[in-house]
Amino acid sequence: MTLSAARPRAQVPPPARASVFRDPNGADPALMTRRAWWLVVLHVLVPGSAQALAGNRRLGRFALGVWLLGLIAVLLAAGLFFVLPQVPLSIPSNAVGLTVVQGVVLAWAVLWIVLTLNTLRLVRLPAVRPGSRIGVAAVLVVALVVGTGGAVQAAVTAGQARDALGSLFSGTRVALPAGGRYNILLLGGDAGPGRSGLRPDSISVVSVNAVTGHMVMFGLPRDLRNMPFAAGSPMLKAYPHGYGWHDTCNVDVCELNSIYTEVQLKSPQLYPNAKADHTLPGIEATKEAVEGSLGIPIQYSVLVDMGAFGKLIDAMGGVTIDVKQRLPIGGGVDANGNPTGVKVWIEKGVQHMNGNRAMWYARSRHGIGNSDYARMARQRELETAMLHQMNPVTLLTRLEAIGKAGSAAVTTDIPQGLLGDLAGAAVKSRGQKTITIEFVPPRVTPSSPDYASIRKTVATTLAKAG
Structure with a gap:
């Protein structure tokens, strides 16, 4: 016997069977x-x-990569929202970002359809137990409808948001924050009986820290006189000593809220670029008077038509107000100024109000101690509450209604490019208390105000607020 004959022959292992997931041939129905x-x-x-x-595998790896990138993007946006909310909010607050979002979700809808139909083929329904076939198919059909429908709805919402933002925030002027703050003029106006056009009843400036979101509100009475216009204002030539000095003006009442009416109706040519800047001549003139009075630059303005503001509040889902004084809804007053014939009251305490009730709260003229100054303060309180309660979830879920109501109620020159910064600041401000300074009696005498003292108060308040 030779040496080679005694050596055992090497055994070759049989080829490994592929995974049942990839090669299920021969598997029983249970498996x-x-x-x-x-x-x-x-x-x-x-x-x-x-x-x-x-x-x-190529399709699977591609889809997994897309899904993983999407998950990372969502987690990153969620993390940034708590640190730098203006970064993630800048995407859904401008037309370019919304167009990108729309394209991405539509592309995902197509990929989801492909993956779901391919999964239906991979499960091999004929080989599945008869009692489970309907269940497997039903889950995939539901997944197809929900996933595709959700993506399509998201694309539609993005389109609606783009249209709403385009109609409401169409300003083109981009201004940098002054001293780290955006100063925005808020005007609440009514076109009341006997008035020629709209006249602002509520005039205030909200100063927002561009980084921390801290807000300071300065309220000005509508009957303020002798307002000095800011340097470079076209109105400065006509009123070098202030608007209403020695009762000089071009309308019947020479007060702060008359500036809007005078310029809007009688001298709009002083502001030839107002339309191109998506604002109004009356707003520009009022802005320059407030700048001169407070001693701070004002970058943007928002005019709210109080007659339509209730619909915007309803579109936002209402507003929560801490009511300090019992106020009547409807009714009248007797010879002593006491409310009469009142059937419904707005009681003290924290209340969530719809648009109609909020408008009564802001505009009610009756009640003990309910002066014009108190009513103006309530209007500013309502504006502040709306700013604090505005949040991305509300905006996204009620966007179409908000867009329609906002177009009728709001005129603003704020550009889309700034919305991310302002929205981020508003989110940060929700946990902070707004400082409110009312330049009304006894702090200020509207008929003969000390503007040097007003400017000093503004500068000191902003310096302390940071």
């Missing part, structure tokens, strides 16, 4: 049923994993 449910669950939870495990 195929479990396999089908696994693929369905994986498809729903981690899109692309079913293809990577049991089908086209």
